[in-house]
Amino acid sequence: MKNKKNNKSFIHENQKSFFFDDFLDVNQKKKKINKFKIHEDRFYVLFSFFFSLILIFSISIFSISIQESNFEYKKKNYSYPLLRRDVLDRNGELMARNINSYHAVVKPDLIKNKENFILKIKLNFPEISTIELKKKLESKKRFYLKRRLTEDERNKLWSLGEKGIITELFQRRVYPHGQLYSHVLGQIDDDNYGISGIENYFDRELRDNQKIKEPLVLTLDSNIQFLIKTQLKKAMEDFQTNSAGGLLMNVNNGEVLSLVSLPDYNLNIRDNISDIKYMNQITKGVFELGSVFKTFTVALALEENILSPDSIINNIPDNVKCSSHNISDIHNFPEKLSVEDILIRSSNIGSLMIARQIGETKLKKFIENLGLLKVINFELEEIGRPHNFKWRKCKLETVSFGHGITTTPLQAAAAYASMTNGGYMIRPTLQLGKNSKLESRDSIISNKTSDQINKILRKVVSEKKGTASNANIFGYEVGGKTGTAKNYINGNKSINTFISIFPSSEPKYLLLVILDDPKGAPHLIYNYKGNPITNISRTEAGWNSVYVSGKIIEKIGPILAINNNEVHNTHVVKKNN
């Protein structure tokens, strides 16, 4: 019974059935833990699923956020694709700029009705050959219908509504001043490379991508250039010259304010020019400049203390036989002339006698030091090379008055600037601010000699016996020297030059005017030594180059704003009294 009782004790008192359950505490706990483990596994599965999903999304978001903006591509299209820099004058006036332009291209495959197309083109562009157009259309190759379209032509082509016509963008160079700077600026080719003038010399700088928005600033002044060109053009008509040239330069830093050579051409029009008269007279032309060389002879005599301005040269003959040459003066001069009188009256024999006192070695060295015989370093490709010659018998004598020696007007101007600015060598330049960086300056003559030369040059213009009184413009203290020489190619033609400096008490500017074979101008009224005279048919430089220089100085003087003593003493002081 006891066993039975004991057996019965295994059954729980609350148990109602014979279903066996584990009610042990330990087992119950284990059971609970097992149940929870199942939940945790599910949770991990779910978590890893969502986590991987989030990870994928976040990676994709991250990759999107680090991507470059698509707008960059569009931005590039909006930038102005300049290929060459602008060129400005010293006042900031535009001289050259690249602009977008178009070529008309035809794709024959896209043209359905070719006969109708030819008819339309013929009506709108009669200059295009119909036969050639027909041939090109038949060849079925892409071809240029018209290059360098104007805005009107482009609009006409648009209005045709032809699918086969495409406008191809390219850049062209525009010169707003047209002909004004034709010999200075030069031109570029179809690929935007400079082929002449400044465009060629500064080609690399003008195409420099890093400086593309900075303009190249030149020393030239458009207003002065225009005034000089106008006067020279008038001179070409008045004196019926083949060509003419003008140069205005600052004597202290060599900056060229104006460089004119006539005849000129329009830079905006492509033309094949082969006539020699279209060359740059100032930089490329190599001439025998005549009496302007006498100044160099006198300057050297003064510098070497061989003579002073007042020294008298006695027994000056009417003519001198030198080798096969017979040297004489245009007019008969007194037998005795002072050194300054020789320059004022422009005596060939007087200069010859001074040169003989100097000697060949010194004169030769001086001419070489002035840089008159070598090729000048200037910012243009069109530079002339002076003719080589040997210092044989009689060369000293002829060189003393500027015959038998050739140079370019630019070199002669640079030499004059060096002699009148206090004796410092200067190099002409077209690049603004370039010469201001020069620290040391070489001296060619002393300050004293330079002063003496300036005074003599002033007398050439101001004195009655001087050869350049037609340039004595009140207020500008003009000084200078004339030169009338025979053209070394054609001896019947002459080259007339006048190199002037002003104001001569403290020279600032140098003006050179050169006329090729000027004729007499009887219709002109000259203000000769204070009196108006007309019906003059003389052809020496004093009656043409000097006259033109005077007219130019009268026009450009107020712009250059020369504050000099001549005006002050005569007017301002008078007014105050």
Added chain:
Amino acid sequence: MILYNKKKLIIILIYISFFIAIPLIKNESRLIEKKIQNYESEIFILEENLLEANLEFQYLSSASVLSNKVEKNLDQKYNNLDLSQIYLNIDDFISEQMKTTSVLIDEKQKK
């Protein structure tokens, strides 16, 4: 157990907030970029116009064009000023004017 971990919860919250913020910012920046693009295109057109206007101005105001216009449209030629009419400084001008005025006053008084 993880859900009750505060640190992890904060990290997840921050992550979710960034997750929402990124597309919003991206969208906003896209709109701004669009605006910038529009402004840039406007600036480009204005720059083009300015360049063209400047070129035209340079051409039309060049000395040769102006002198041609003057020749065509003006009957009178410009006259040069007499040098006595030019004063190099303002003091000279004022003193000259004073003299002229005093002379005129004297003449009036005499009358």
